[in-house]
Amino acid sequence: MSDIAQGQVSMADVSKAFTLRVDGKIQTVQALKSVSFDVKQAEIVTLIGPSGCGKTTALRILMGLETASRGRVSVGGKRVNGCGYDRGLVFQHAELLPWLTAAQNVMFGLEMKGVRGAELKDTAMRYLDLVGLKDAANRRPYQLSGGMKQRVGIARALAIDPEVLLMDEPFGALDAQTRETLQGELLEIQARTKKTIIFVTHDLDEAVLLADRIIVMRAGSIQESIEVPLLRPRGELGALRGTSEFAEARYTVWKALHSAEAVH
Amino acid sequence: MTTGGHTRSLDDAPQLKWELPNWAITCMSVAFVIIAWEFFGRDVNPVFGSYPTAIAQAFWELVKSGQLLAALIQSLRAFVVGYALSVLVGVPLGLIIGRSRFLEAAIGVFITGAYAMPLVALVPLLVLWMGLGFAVKACVVFLMAVFPIVINTWLGVRAVPKTLIEVGKSFVASDFTILRRIVLPATIPYIMAGIKLAVGRGVVAMVIAEFFTAISGLGGIIINAANAFDTAKMFVPVIVLMVLATMLNSFVGFIERKVAPWQVELSGREES
Numbered sequence: 414m415s416d417i418a419q420g421q422v423s424m425a426d427v428s429k430a431f432t433l434r435v436d437g438k439i440q441t442v443q444a445l446k447s448v449s450f451d452v453k454q455a456e457i458v459t460l461i462g463p464s465g466c467g468k469t470t471a472l473r474i475l476m477g478l479e480t481a482s483r484g485r486v487s488v489g490g491k492r493v494n495g496c497g498y499d500r501g502l503v504f505q506h507a508e509l510l511p512w513l514t515a516a517q518n519v520m521f522g523l524e525m526k527g528v529r530g531a532e533l534k535d536t537a538m539r540y541l542d543l544v545g546l547k548d549a550a551n552r553r554p555y556q557l558s559g560g561m562k563q564r565v566g567i568a569r570a571l572a573i574d575p576e577v578l579l580m581d582e583p584f585g586a587l588d589a590q591t592r593e594t595l596q597g598e599l600l601e602i603q604a605r606t607k608k609t610i611i612f613v614t615h616d617l618d619e620a621v622l623l624a625d626r627i628i629v630m631r632a633g634s635i636q637e638s639i640e641v642p643l644l645r646p647r648g649e650l651g652a653l654r655g656t657s658e659f660a661e662a663r664y665t666v667w668k669a670l671h672s673a674e675a676v677h
Numbered sequence: 678m679t680t681g682g683h684t685r686s687l688d689d690a691p692q693l694k695w696e697l698p699n700w701a702i703t704c705m706s707v708a709f710v711i712i713a714w715e716f717f718g719r720d721v722n723p724v725f726g727s728y729p730t731a732i733a734q735a736f737w738e739l740v741k742s743g744q745l746l747a748a749l750i751q752s753l754r755a756f757v758v759g760y761a762l763s764v765l766v767g768v769p770l771g772l773i774i775g776r777s778r779f780l781e782a783a784i785g786v787f788i789t790g791a792y793a794m795p796l797v798a799l800v801p802l803l804v805l806w807m808g809l810g811f812a813v814k815a816c817v818v819f820l821m822a823v824f825p826i827v828i829n830t831w832l833g834v835r836a837v838p839k840t841l842i843e844v845g846k847s848f849v850a851s852d853f854t855i856l857r858r859i860v861l862p863a864t865i866p867y868i869m870a871g872i873k874l875a876v877g878r879g880v881v882a883m884v885i886a887e888f889f890t891a892i893s894g895l896g897g898i899i900i901n902a903a904n905a906f907d908t909a910k911m912f913v914p915v916i917v918l919m920v921l922a923t924m925l926n927s928f929v930g931f932i933e934r935k936v937a938p939w940q941v942e943l944s945g946r947e948e949s
Binding site: 476478495496497498500501502504506508510511512521522525526553554555573 | 848862863937
Protein backbone atom coordinates (compact mmCIF):
# COMPACT_ATOMS: atom_id res chain seq x y z
CA MET A 414 0.00 0.00 0.00
CA SER A 415 3.06 2.25 0.03
CA ASP A 416 2.20 3.62 -3.40
CA ILE A 417 -1.06 5.05 -2.07
CA ALA A 418 -0.70 8.57 -0.72
CA GLN A 419 -2.47 9.54 2.49
CA GLY A 420 -4.90 11.99 0.99
CA GLN A 421 -5.87 9.81 -1.92
CA VAL A 422 -9.58 9.14 -2.28
CA SER A 423 -11.20 6.45 -4.32
CA MET A 424 -14.81 5.59 -5.02
CA ALA A 425 -15.27 2.43 -7.02
CA ASP A 426 -18.59 1.36 -8.49
CA VAL A 427 -20.58 2.89 -5.63
CA SER A 428 -24.37 2.68 -5.64
CA LYS A 429 -26.80 3.91 -3.05
CA ALA A 430 -30.52 3.27 -2.82
CA PHE A 431 -32.86 4.91 -0.33
CA THR A 432 -36.26 3.53 0.51
CA LEU A 433 -38.95 6.12 1.10
CA ARG A 434 -42.54 5.77 2.11
CA VAL A 435 -44.68 8.06 -0.02
CA ASP A 436 -48.43 8.05 0.68
CA GLY A 437 -48.14 4.63 2.25
CA LYS A 438 -46.31 3.12 -0.72
CA ILE A 439 -42.68 2.14 -0.45
CA GLN A 440 -40.49 3.65 -3.13
CA THR A 441 -36.86 3.02 -3.85
CA VAL A 442 -34.81 5.99 -4.93
CA GLN A 443 -31.53 5.26 -6.63
CA ALA A 444 -29.39 8.15 -5.36
CA LEU A 445 -26.13 6.87 -6.83
CA LYS A 446 -25.69 4.49 -9.74
CA SER A 447 -22.31 2.87 -9.96
CA VAL A 448 -20.23 5.99 -9.38
CA SER A 449 -16.46 5.71 -9.71
CA PHE A 450 -13.83 8.42 -9.35
CA ASP A 451 -10.41 8.93 -7.84
CA VAL A 452 -8.95 12.02 -6.25
CA LYS A 453 -5.22 12.57 -5.97
CA GLN A 454 -3.53 13.88 -2.87
CA ALA A 455 -3.77 17.68 -2.52
CA GLU A 456 -6.18 17.85 -5.43
CA ILE A 457 -9.33 19.97 -5.25
CA VAL A 458 -12.29 18.30 -6.87
CA THR A 459 -15.73 19.87 -7.03
CA LEU A 460 -18.88 17.85 -7.48
CA ILE A 461 -21.49 19.87 -9.36
CA GLY A 462 -24.96 19.13 -10.62
CA PRO A 463 -28.61 19.99 -10.10
CA SER A 464 -30.19 19.25 -6.72
CA GLY A 465 -31.01 15.60 -6.31
CA CYS A 466 -28.15 14.49 -8.56
CA GLY A 467 -26.48 12.59 -5.73
CA LYS A 468 -23.51 14.88 -5.10
CA THR A 469 -24.26 15.33 -1.39
CA THR A 470 -24.97 11.60 -1.02
CA ALA A 471 -21.56 10.83 -2.55
CA LEU A 472 -19.93 13.20 -0.05
CA ARG A 473 -21.80 11.72 2.90
CA ILE A 474 -20.73 8.23 1.86
CA LEU A 475 -17.12 9.42 1.68
CA MET A 476 -17.52 10.88 5.18
CA GLY A 477 -19.03 7.67 6.49
CA LEU A 478 -22.35 9.23 7.51
CA GLU A 479 -24.11 7.02 4.95
CA THR A 480 -23.10 3.57 3.81
CA ALA A 481 -22.98 2.58 0.17
CA SER A 482 -25.41 -0.10 -0.93
CA ARG A 483 -22.73 -1.45 -3.23
CA GLY A 484 -19.17 -0.63 -4.18
CA ARG A 485 -15.96 0.31 -2.41
CA VAL A 486 -14.85 3.60 -0.88
CA SER A 487 -11.34 4.19 0.40
CA VAL A 488 -9.29 7.08 1.73
CA GLY A 489 -5.51 6.79 1.84
CA GLY A 490 -5.85 3.16 0.82
CA LYS A 491 -8.01 2.33 3.84
CA ARG A 492 -11.55 1.22 3.30
CA VAL A 493 -14.08 3.72 4.68
CA ASN A 494 -16.15 2.18 7.43
CA GLY A 495 -17.90 4.96 9.36
CA CYS A 496 -16.44 8.35 10.22
CA GLY A 497 -12.76 8.84 10.95
CA TYR A 498 -10.20 11.48 11.81
CA ASP A 499 -8.64 11.11 8.34
CA ARG A 500 -11.65 13.06 7.01
CA GLY A 501 -13.07 16.39 8.14
CA LEU A 502 -16.56 17.52 7.16
CA VAL A 503 -17.59 21.15 6.68
CA PHE A 504 -21.37 21.33 6.91
CA GLN A 505 -23.69 23.30 4.68
CA HIS A 506 -24.78 25.65 7.47
CA ALA A 507 -21.63 25.38 9.61
CA GLU A 508 -23.62 23.58 12.33
CA LEU A 509 -21.69 25.09 15.20
CA LEU A 510 -22.86 24.02 18.64
CA PRO A 511 -24.75 27.13 19.79
CA TRP A 512 -23.79 26.79 23.47
CA LEU A 513 -20.05 26.81 22.79
CA THR A 514 -17.79 29.71 21.90
CA ALA A 515 -15.93 29.76 18.60
CA ALA A 516 -12.81 28.40 20.31
CA GLN A 517 -14.76 25.72 22.17
CA ASN A 518 -16.39 24.66 18.90
CA VAL A 519 -12.98 24.15 17.34
CA MET A 520 -11.84 22.35 20.49
CA PHE A 521 -14.84 20.01 20.32
CA GLY A 522 -13.44 17.94 17.46
CA LEU A 523 -9.99 17.94 19.02
CA GLU A 524 -11.38 16.71 22.34
CA MET A 525 -13.20 13.91 20.55
CA LYS A 526 -9.86 12.98 18.99
CA GLY A 527 -8.34 12.81 22.47
CA VAL A 528 -6.30 16.03 22.47
CA ARG A 529 -6.05 17.44 25.99
CA GLY A 530 -4.44 20.18 28.06
CA ALA A 531 -2.42 23.05 26.65
CA GLU A 532 -2.19 21.43 23.22
CA LEU A 533 -5.98 21.55 22.96
CA LYS A 534 -6.20 25.30 23.44
CA ASP A 535 -3.09 26.06 21.38
CA THR A 536 -4.23 24.00 18.42
CA ALA A 537 -7.70 25.53 18.48
CA MET A 538 -6.26 29.05 18.57
CA ARG A 539 -3.83 28.25 15.77
CA TYR A 540 -6.66 27.13 13.50
CA LEU A 541 -8.88 30.05 14.47
CA ASP A 542 -5.94 32.25 13.53
CA LEU A 543 -5.65 30.40 10.21
CA VAL A 544 -9.21 31.42 9.33
CA GLY A 545 -8.64 34.95 10.67
CA LEU A 546 -10.87 34.68 13.74
CA LYS A 547 -8.43 34.81 16.63
CA ASP A 548 -10.15 37.91 18.00
CA ALA A 549 -13.58 36.30 17.93
CA ALA A 550 -12.49 33.20 19.88
CA ASN A 551 -14.80 33.90 22.82
CA ARG A 552 -17.89 34.76 20.82
CA ARG A 553 -20.78 32.36 20.62
CA PRO A 554 -22.31 31.43 17.25
CA TYR A 555 -25.21 33.90 17.55
CA GLN A 556 -22.62 36.66 17.83
CA LEU A 557 -20.95 35.65 14.55
CA SER A 558 -21.95 36.52 10.98
CA GLY A 559 -22.72 33.76 8.47
CA GLY A 560 -19.25 33.99 6.95
CA MET A 561 -17.56 33.90 10.36
CA LYS A 562 -19.60 30.85 11.37
CA GLN A 563 -18.48 28.99 8.28
CA ARG A 564 -14.86 30.01 8.98
CA VAL A 565 -15.20 28.43 12.42
CA GLY A 566 -16.70 25.37 10.73
CA ILE A 567 -13.65 25.14 8.48
CA ALA A 568 -11.28 25.62 11.42
CA ARG A 569 -13.11 22.90 13.37
CA ALA A 570 -12.77 20.44 10.49
CA LEU A 571 -9.12 21.32 9.83
CA ALA A 572 -8.05 21.28 13.48
CA ILE A 573 -8.15 17.48 13.73
CA ASP A 574 -5.64 17.51 10.86
CA PRO A 575 -7.58 15.30 8.45
CA GLU A 576 -6.06 14.14 5.19
CA VAL A 577 -9.18 15.01 3.26
CA LEU A 578 -11.52 17.96 3.71
CA LEU A 579 -15.07 17.24 2.61
CA MET A 580 -17.20 20.33 2.05
CA ASP A 581 -20.96 20.22 1.50
CA GLU A 582 -22.03 23.45 -0.25
CA PRO A 583 -20.35 25.37 2.57
CA PHE A 584 -20.72 28.80 0.95
CA GLY A 585 -24.16 28.25 -0.57
CA ALA A 586 -26.01 30.24 2.10
CA LEU A 587 -23.63 33.21 2.12
CA ASP A 588 -23.95 36.49 0.25
CA ALA A 589 -21.95 36.84 -2.96
CA GLN A 590 -19.18 39.03 -1.54
CA THR A 591 -18.59 36.92 1.57
CA ARG A 592 -18.60 33.83 -0.62
CA GLU A 593 -15.86 35.23 -2.86
CA THR A 594 -13.72 36.19 0.13
CA LEU A 595 -14.05 32.71 1.60
CA GLN A 596 -13.26 31.05 -1.74
CA GLY A 597 -9.98 32.98 -1.86
CA GLU A 598 -9.21 32.12 1.76
CA LEU A 599 -9.96 28.44 1.17
CA LEU A 600 -7.48 28.34 -1.71
CA GLU A 601 -4.83 29.99 0.45
CA ILE A 602 -5.44 27.56 3.28
CA GLN A 603 -5.24 24.65 0.86
CA ALA A 604 -1.96 25.95 -0.59
CA ARG A 605 -0.52 26.04 2.93
CA THR A 606 -1.94 22.79 4.29
CA LYS A 607 -1.94 20.72 1.07
CA LYS A 608 -5.18 19.02 2.01
CA THR A 609 -7.18 17.04 -0.50
CA ILE A 610 -10.51 18.81 -0.87
CA ILE A 611 -13.76 17.43 -2.22
CA PHE A 612 -16.22 20.27 -2.53
CA VAL A 613 -19.91 19.95 -3.36
CA THR A 614 -21.51 22.98 -4.97
CA HIS A 615 -24.24 23.97 -7.39
CA ASP A 616 -22.49 27.23 -8.26
CA LEU A 617 -20.77 27.05 -11.63
CA ASP A 618 -18.33 29.93 -10.97
CA GLU A 619 -17.37 28.49 -7.61
CA ALA A 620 -16.69 25.08 -9.14
CA VAL A 621 -14.37 26.54 -11.76
CA LEU A 622 -12.59 28.99 -9.41
CA LEU A 623 -11.71 26.34 -6.84
CA ALA A 624 -11.26 23.08 -8.67
CA ASP A 625 -8.44 21.26 -10.35
CA ARG A 626 -11.09 18.95 -11.67
CA ILE A 627 -14.86 19.18 -11.87
CA ILE A 628 -17.12 16.15 -11.73
CA VAL A 629 -20.50 16.89 -13.31
CA MET A 630 -23.24 14.68 -11.94
CA ARG A 631 -26.71 13.92 -13.16
CA ALA A 632 -29.39 11.61 -11.77
CA GLY A 633 -26.98 9.64 -9.64
CA SER A 634 -24.26 9.13 -12.24
CA ILE A 635 -21.15 10.96 -13.32
CA GLN A 636 -21.92 12.85 -16.51
CA GLU A 637 -18.46 14.11 -17.18
CA SER A 638 -15.12 14.74 -15.48
CA ILE A 639 -13.51 17.99 -16.60
CA GLU A 640 -9.93 19.08 -15.89
CA VAL A 641 -9.71 22.81 -15.18
CA PRO A 642 -6.75 24.19 -17.13
CA LEU A 643 -6.15 27.09 -14.73
CA LEU A 644 -2.78 27.29 -12.99
CA ARG A 645 -2.14 27.23 -9.26
CA PRO A 646 -1.91 29.45 -7.31
CA ARG A 647 -5.00 31.00 -8.77
CA GLY A 648 -4.06 34.45 -7.50
CA GLU A 649 -6.68 37.13 -7.16
CA LEU A 650 -9.99 35.45 -7.98
CA GLY A 651 -11.67 38.66 -9.12
CA ALA A 652 -9.00 39.13 -11.78
CA LEU A 653 -9.20 35.47 -12.72
CA ARG A 654 -12.89 35.85 -13.54
CA GLY A 655 -11.99 38.34 -16.26
CA THR A 656 -9.62 36.02 -18.10
CA SER A 657 -10.54 34.14 -21.24
CA GLU A 658 -9.24 30.87 -19.71
CA PHE A 659 -11.81 31.19 -16.95
CA ALA A 660 -14.59 31.98 -19.40
CA GLU A 661 -13.62 29.01 -21.54
CA ALA A 662 -13.47 26.57 -18.63
CA ARG A 663 -16.77 27.91 -17.32
CA TYR A 664 -18.40 27.43 -20.72
CA THR A 665 -17.16 23.84 -20.97
CA VAL A 666 -18.74 23.00 -17.62
CA TRP A 667 -21.90 24.93 -18.53
CA LYS A 668 -22.26 22.84 -21.68
CA ALA A 669 -21.76 19.63 -19.70
CA LEU A 670 -24.44 20.70 -17.23
CA HIS A 671 -26.85 21.63 -19.98
CA SER A 672 -26.33 18.53 -22.07
CA ALA A 673 -27.29 16.78 -18.86
CA GLU A 674 -30.52 18.73 -18.85
CA ALA A 675 -31.20 17.91 -22.50
CA VAL A 676 -30.93 14.20 -21.82
CA HIS A 677 -33.23 14.52 -18.85
CA MET B 678 -31.40 71.91 31.17
CA THR B 679 -28.66 71.37 33.71
CA THR B 680 -26.98 68.69 31.64
CA GLY B 681 -27.35 70.58 28.38
CA GLY B 682 -23.83 69.82 27.20
CA HIS B 683 -24.38 66.10 27.52
CA THR B 684 -27.80 65.87 25.96
CA ARG B 685 -26.65 67.81 22.94
CA SER B 686 -24.00 65.22 22.11
CA LEU B 687 -26.61 62.49 22.44
CA ASP B 688 -29.08 64.15 20.10
CA ASP B 689 -27.88 62.11 17.13
CA ALA B 690 -28.24 58.80 18.94
CA PRO B 691 -31.63 57.14 18.64
CA GLN B 692 -33.73 58.08 21.65
CA LEU B 693 -34.44 55.13 23.90
CA LYS B 694 -38.13 55.16 24.65
CA TRP B 695 -38.73 54.90 28.39
CA GLU B 696 -40.80 51.87 29.18
CA LEU B 697 -42.35 50.72 32.43
CA PRO B 698 -40.16 47.85 33.69
CA ASN B 699 -41.78 44.42 33.80
CA TRP B 700 -41.54 44.10 37.58
CA ALA B 701 -43.39 47.42 38.00
CA ILE B 702 -46.22 46.24 35.75
CA THR B 703 -46.45 43.00 37.75
CA CYS B 704 -46.47 44.88 41.10
CA MET B 705 -49.18 47.26 39.95
CA SER B 706 -51.29 44.39 38.68
CA VAL B 707 -50.95 42.51 41.98
CA ALA B 708 -51.78 45.67 43.98
CA PHE B 709 -54.86 46.27 41.86
CA VAL B 710 -56.16 42.72 42.42
CA ILE B 711 -55.56 42.96 46.20
CA ILE B 712 -57.37 46.31 46.46
CA ALA B 713 -60.28 45.11 44.37
CA TRP B 714 -60.50 41.94 46.44
CA GLU B 715 -60.46 43.92 49.69
CA PHE B 716 -63.15 46.27 48.38
CA PHE B 717 -65.60 43.62 47.16
CA GLY B 718 -64.60 40.83 49.57
CA ARG B 719 -65.78 42.72 52.67
CA ASP B 720 -69.40 42.42 51.60
CA VAL B 721 -69.25 38.61 51.44
CA ASN B 722 -70.30 36.36 54.31
CA PRO B 723 -66.98 35.31 55.99
CA VAL B 724 -67.88 31.63 55.60
CA PHE B 725 -68.22 31.91 51.82
CA GLY B 726 -65.24 34.12 51.18
CA SER B 727 -62.62 36.30 52.70
CA TYR B 728 -60.58 39.43 51.98
CA PRO B 729 -56.90 40.42 52.24
CA THR B 730 -56.87 42.16 55.64
CA ALA B 731 -58.70 39.26 57.29
CA ILE B 732 -56.28 36.82 55.67
CA ALA B 733 -53.34 38.94 56.81
CA GLN B 734 -54.67 38.80 60.36
CA ALA B 735 -55.03 35.03 60.18
CA PHE B 736 -51.56 34.86 58.67
CA TRP B 737 -50.09 36.79 61.57
CA GLU B 738 -51.80 34.52 64.12
CA LEU B 739 -50.47 31.42 62.38
CA VAL B 740 -46.98 32.92 62.29
CA LYS B 741 -47.13 33.89 65.98
CA SER B 742 -48.20 30.42 67.06
CA GLY B 743 -45.37 28.92 65.00
CA GLN B 744 -47.91 26.69 63.29
CA LEU B 745 -47.29 28.09 59.82
CA LEU B 746 -43.53 27.72 59.90
CA ALA B 747 -43.72 24.16 61.21
CA ALA B 748 -46.25 23.24 58.52
CA LEU B 749 -44.21 24.95 55.83
CA ILE B 750 -41.10 23.01 56.79
CA GLN B 751 -43.03 19.74 56.88
CA SER B 752 -44.50 20.38 53.46
CA LEU B 753 -41.31 21.68 51.90
CA ARG B 754 -39.28 18.72 53.04
CA ALA B 755 -41.58 16.32 51.22
CA PHE B 756 -41.77 18.63 48.23
CA VAL B 757 -38.00 19.08 47.90
CA VAL B 758 -37.30 15.35 48.12
CA GLY B 759 -40.06 14.37 45.68
CA TYR B 760 -39.24 17.17 43.27
CA ALA B 761 -35.47 16.61 43.28
CA LEU B 762 -36.07 12.93 42.66
CA SER B 763 -38.37 13.72 39.74
CA VAL B 764 -35.67 15.88 38.11
CA LEU B 765 -32.96 13.29 38.75
CA VAL B 766 -35.08 10.50 37.27
CA GLY B 767 -37.06 12.46 34.69
CA VAL B 768 -34.24 14.13 32.76
CA PRO B 769 -32.10 11.01 32.12
CA LEU B 770 -35.20 8.95 31.38
CA GLY B 771 -36.44 11.51 28.85
CA LEU B 772 -33.00 11.66 27.24
CA ILE B 773 -32.71 7.92 26.69
CA ILE B 774 -36.31 7.50 25.56
CA GLY B 775 -35.79 10.24 23.00
CA ARG B 776 -32.60 8.65 21.69
CA SER B 777 -33.73 5.03 21.55
CA ARG B 778 -36.37 3.89 19.14
CA PHE B 779 -36.79 0.69 21.14
CA LEU B 780 -37.33 2.38 24.51
CA GLU B 781 -39.59 4.97 22.94
CA ALA B 782 -41.84 2.25 21.58
CA ALA B 783 -41.56 0.10 24.70
CA ILE B 784 -42.12 2.63 27.52
CA GLY B 785 -43.24 5.82 25.79
CA VAL B 786 -46.84 4.68 25.96
CA PHE B 787 -46.65 4.25 29.74
CA ILE B 788 -45.20 7.72 30.17
CA THR B 789 -47.91 9.47 28.13
CA GLY B 790 -50.55 7.38 29.88
CA ALA B 791 -49.15 8.08 33.33
CA TYR B 792 -49.02 11.81 32.60
CA ALA B 793 -52.82 11.84 32.33
CA MET B 794 -53.28 9.44 35.24
CA PRO B 795 -55.82 10.67 37.83
CA LEU B 796 -53.31 10.52 40.66
CA VAL B 797 -55.86 11.69 43.25
CA ALA B 798 -57.64 8.37 42.87
CA LEU B 799 -54.45 6.49 43.63
CA VAL B 800 -53.44 8.43 46.73
CA PRO B 801 -55.52 6.25 49.15
CA LEU B 802 -53.77 3.21 47.72
CA LEU B 803 -50.36 4.82 48.16
CA VAL B 804 -51.33 5.65 51.76
CA LEU B 805 -52.10 1.98 52.30
CA TRP B 806 -48.67 1.08 50.98
CA MET B 807 -46.61 3.76 52.68
CA GLY B 808 -48.63 5.00 55.62
CA LEU B 809 -49.49 8.59 56.43
CA GLY B 810 -46.00 9.98 56.82
CA PHE B 811 -43.32 11.70 54.85
CA ALA B 812 -42.77 8.91 52.31
CA VAL B 813 -46.23 9.04 50.80
CA LYS B 814 -46.09 12.82 50.38
CA ALA B 815 -42.71 12.70 48.65
CA CYS B 816 -43.97 9.87 46.47
CA VAL B 817 -47.09 11.76 45.36
CA VAL B 818 -45.00 14.86 44.56
CA PHE B 819 -42.59 12.68 42.59
CA LEU B 820 -45.36 11.00 40.60
CA MET B 821 -46.99 14.30 39.70
CA ALA B 822 -43.76 16.11 38.81
CA VAL B 823 -41.78 13.44 37.00
CA PHE B 824 -43.96 12.96 33.92
CA PRO B 825 -43.97 16.52 32.56
CA ILE B 826 -40.18 16.48 32.97
CA VAL B 827 -39.80 13.15 31.12
CA ILE B 828 -42.17 14.18 28.35
CA ASN B 829 -40.64 17.59 27.80
CA THR B 830 -37.10 16.19 27.79
CA TRP B 831 -38.17 13.47 25.39
CA LEU B 832 -39.81 15.96 23.01
CA GLY B 833 -36.73 18.16 23.27
CA VAL B 834 -34.46 15.30 22.26
CA ARG B 835 -36.69 14.60 19.29
CA ALA B 836 -36.36 18.24 18.24
CA VAL B 837 -32.53 18.25 18.22
CA PRO B 838 -31.50 18.84 14.59
CA LYS B 839 -30.09 15.72 12.96
CA THR B 840 -27.16 17.73 11.66
CA LEU B 841 -25.95 18.54 15.19
CA ILE B 842 -25.88 14.81 15.94
CA GLU B 843 -23.90 14.36 12.73
CA VAL B 844 -21.34 16.88 13.96
CA GLY B 845 -20.67 14.47 16.82
CA LYS B 846 -20.64 11.47 14.50
CA SER B 847 -18.25 13.15 12.08
CA PHE B 848 -15.77 13.44 14.96
CA VAL B 849 -16.30 9.77 15.84
CA ALA B 850 -18.00 10.57 19.17
CA SER B 851 -19.60 7.66 21.00
CA ASP B 852 -23.37 7.56 21.51
CA PHE B 853 -22.91 8.46 25.17
CA THR B 854 -20.65 11.40 24.33
CA ILE B 855 -23.18 12.63 21.75
CA LEU B 856 -25.91 12.35 24.40
CA ARG B 857 -23.92 14.27 27.00
CA ARG B 858 -22.14 16.84 24.87
CA ILE B 859 -24.71 17.54 22.14
CA VAL B 860 -28.19 16.20 22.93
CA LEU B 861 -28.28 17.33 26.58
CA PRO B 862 -27.25 20.96 26.01
CA ALA B 863 -29.46 21.21 22.93
CA THR B 864 -32.41 19.99 24.99
CA ILE B 865 -31.93 22.31 27.99
CA PRO B 866 -34.69 24.77 26.99
CA TYR B 867 -37.21 21.91 26.85
CA ILE B 868 -35.91 20.41 30.09
CA MET B 869 -36.27 23.76 31.82
CA ALA B 870 -39.83 24.17 30.52
CA GLY B 871 -40.64 20.72 31.94
CA ILE B 872 -39.01 21.55 35.26
CA LYS B 873 -41.09 24.75 35.46
CA LEU B 874 -44.32 22.90 34.70
CA ALA B 875 -43.37 20.38 37.37
CA VAL B 876 -43.14 23.10 40.06
CA GLY B 877 -46.86 23.84 39.82
CA ARG B 878 -47.84 20.20 39.60
CA GLY B 879 -45.54 19.30 42.49
CA VAL B 880 -47.10 21.94 44.74
CA VAL B 881 -50.59 20.69 43.90
CA ALA B 882 -49.46 17.12 44.56
CA MET B 883 -48.09 18.11 47.94
CA VAL B 884 -51.41 19.61 49.02
CA ILE B 885 -53.40 16.63 47.70
CA ALA B 886 -51.21 14.26 49.67
CA GLU B 887 -51.69 16.34 52.80
CA PHE B 888 -55.44 16.39 52.32
CA PHE B 889 -55.42 12.64 52.57
CA THR B 890 -53.01 12.47 55.45
CA ALA B 891 -54.61 15.60 56.99
CA ILE B 892 -52.43 15.73 60.05
CA SER B 893 -49.49 17.78 58.87
CA GLY B 894 -48.18 20.41 56.52
CA LEU B 895 -49.83 23.34 54.78
CA GLY B 896 -52.45 21.03 53.28
CA GLY B 897 -53.29 19.96 56.85
CA ILE B 898 -53.93 23.58 57.86
CA ILE B 899 -56.11 24.09 54.77
CA ILE B 900 -58.31 21.08 55.42
CA ASN B 901 -58.60 21.70 59.17
CA ALA B 902 -59.49 25.36 58.62
CA ALA B 903 -61.99 24.46 55.92
CA ASN B 904 -63.65 21.92 58.20
CA ALA B 905 -63.95 24.63 60.86
CA PHE B 906 -65.40 27.10 58.28
CA ASP B 907 -62.47 29.43 59.05
CA THR B 908 -62.18 30.69 55.48
CA ALA B 909 -59.62 33.43 56.15
CA LYS B 910 -57.29 30.94 57.83
CA MET B 911 -57.80 28.51 54.97
CA PHE B 912 -56.61 31.12 52.49
CA VAL B 913 -53.28 31.62 54.28
CA PRO B 914 -51.58 28.40 53.17
CA VAL B 915 -53.21 28.72 49.73
CA ILE B 916 -51.57 32.09 49.23
CA VAL B 917 -48.29 30.97 50.78
CA LEU B 918 -48.22 28.10 48.26
CA MET B 919 -48.96 30.40 45.33
CA VAL B 920 -46.17 32.74 46.37
CA LEU B 921 -43.85 29.77 46.88
CA ALA B 922 -44.58 28.31 43.43
CA THR B 923 -44.05 31.69 41.78
CA MET B 924 -40.71 32.11 43.58
CA LEU B 925 -39.63 28.59 42.61
CA ASN B 926 -40.52 29.34 39.02
CA SER B 927 -38.39 32.47 38.89
CA PHE B 928 -35.61 30.52 40.60
CA VAL B 929 -35.75 27.91 37.82
CA GLY B 930 -35.73 30.75 35.28
CA PHE B 931 -32.64 32.15 37.00
CA ILE B 932 -30.93 28.75 36.83
CA GLU B 933 -31.86 28.52 33.15
CA ARG B 934 -30.18 31.83 32.39
CA LYS B 935 -27.10 30.57 34.23
CA VAL B 936 -26.83 27.22 32.47
CA ALA B 937 -28.16 28.23 29.04
CA PRO B 938 -27.38 31.92 28.50
CA TRP B 939 -27.28 31.43 24.73
CA GLN B 940 -30.94 30.44 24.74
CA VAL B 941 -32.08 33.79 26.12
CA GLU B 942 -30.05 35.51 23.41
CA LEU B 943 -31.43 33.26 20.68
CA SER B 944 -35.05 33.81 21.62
CA GLY B 945 -34.26 37.51 22.00
CA ARG B 946 -36.41 37.85 25.08
CA GLU B 947 -35.24 38.88 28.50
CA GLU B 948 -37.27 37.25 31.20
CA SER B 949 -37.69 39.05 34.45
